[in-house]
Amino acid sequence: MSSLISSAISSVTHPTTNQVTTTIGAIVLAFLVVLQQRKASALRTAVSANSSFSPSYLPVAIFVGGTGGIGQGTAEAFARHTKGNAHIIIIGRNRVAAETIISKFPKPTAEGAKHEFVYCDLTLMKNIENTTKSLLERLPRVNFLFLSTVSVTKLGREETEEGIDKKLATLYYGRFKFINDMLPALRNAAANHEAATVYCVLGAGRGKEIDWNNLGLKRSYNVFAIREQTIRYVDTITQELAAQNPILSFIHAWPGAVRTNASHSIESIPLRLALKTIMLLAYPISMTYAQSGEYMLYGMLSASEKPGWSRVDEDGTLMTKNEYIASNEERKRLWEHTIEETSRWKNMTL
Template identity: 25%
Template sequence: MAIDLQTVLNSNSRLASVKTPLVALFVGATSGIGLGALKEFAQHATDPRVYIVARNVKTAGSIVDELRALNPRGQYEIIEKNVSLIKDAEAVAEFVKAKESSLDLLFLSVGFVSLDGRQDTTEGLDASMTTRYYSRLRISQLLLPLLNRATSPHVVSILAGGMEGSLQEDDLGLRQARNWSVARASVHSATMGTLALEKLAAENPHVSFVHAYPGMVSTPLFDRLASGVAGLLLRWLVVPVIRLFSRSVAEAGQRSLFLATSTRYSVDDGIVALGAVQTGGSGGALQRGARSNGGKGIFLVNASGYIADNEKVLAPLRMKDMERKVWEHTAAVFNSVR
């Protein structure tokens, strides 16, 4: 059974007692789970300064209007970039660095799954893997100096925490056509994501890193699964059934903000506890969860909000030095787009 929603909502509402203005960057919040989390954050944070990455500033304008209606005291700024390109991901980080000296929350939910096959970007990379892995990692890496200056910084990646799998070790980027498949691109994005975030966590013990699987959530992701006739059939026949068993965007957003702020997923007392310090309360925090890699890694979280244990997959990968190999591959990819 999932963590009781009332517990989640009570915790989220405590954000209102955090009087220091929180600074957040949302990547992937023009839709779906990210948008749900963004609205929940705007509603509860006192004077937030929020940056939202959007592919099209015009279509994202209505989101800012909605956020202003939820919380007129917040400041909201759209960064018009397409992070299916690593260069754009780098520009996003530079934009925030030019404006802010610290960052409390980096929320990453950008990405898609396409049954249409591999889509190469102008950087020669698979767009689904770039949005779900390379660009998420690049932004996290470049913003570490700002994150390290925040009181209780959090990086939350919504993808497939706890669902890591085996890697095509001689082709981590799945560049060979015979190696690429929808499933493998998803497994590589999730597994490399966990291993790379574990490395960042080890080097940045002040920052809480969360990689979560959100469960099935009723978002536009399913409508975009395929184009053409296959897409129509999916949208008419399959997606309505999926939606019957899916969580709402609002609830997924509420649960995601909980991941980003509660003690349960924090190396310290969590963002909600910052308010408790000011008000003299206890913070009402739940017990802290265990991190991966024997407590040195990240918070891997399943759809119910509990810590996921996938050591049977991850431990052998670490034994094979895959963390270093994934990082070397990733650094080479980052260098290749320079």
């Protein structure tokens, strides 16, 4: 009997490797179950709120980078909850992908409702200007401008003919150019007492202090700096845009871990493998692009109810952590730099 008692005590005080592994596995499983339950509850909240969106006007929504990933998920959610009765424009380079996405939208029944694709290589500012000019000529108002563009093919710097790195062009400069050009149509929507919202998906709350001696990352360059700097650039410039346009809503969103096919376009084998590994490890806590689309739409619709600047978390709720407010001097300095970078091509022989 004493030997049995000793064995029992030993199993508690000196657990075997199998017992430790089983305990850790049980804890991880319990954590994942609770996490999934919370996510399911948050998703139901988002879907329910999105379903109640019923404006008295025909909404006009532009999805820049909507041919895949989060942009696709949000465009699909927007089409679904408006029952197709909206003017939806997907901007990007992949016509086949866009037309496939649009073909699955609910067929519109309201007058003026339509769904279309507009081609634009968003790495070049001259292309963006041509596209926005064309849009402004036929769109008197725009209610929602959603931007989620990204272009990562290699680890190193890839300068365009305009002297801007491709990654920075899609993550920051091109987004700014598109927003700044489309302001007249957004202001018209606000003047009509309609939603007038700019929604930028990148990494709200995850940026680092701007390196003012290396704007545009032309002195030193690496993929980590791109992420940290462009996030803070977006925070700062959208605050300046909100200050200049107090009747509009400007939102910067953090989408969290989302399963997309972004790695397919990466030419760098090490970078592609690294991204795939990260996505594999994050799979239990990540979400599909369709789920992210519901959350991002929820964030866009709810935050658009109030003009000004705000940040949204991965579940579409207003972000309260990692608060960052740029100074007037910082906003002005970045504004001047950004205007110069996005306009420099006009003085080039391209």
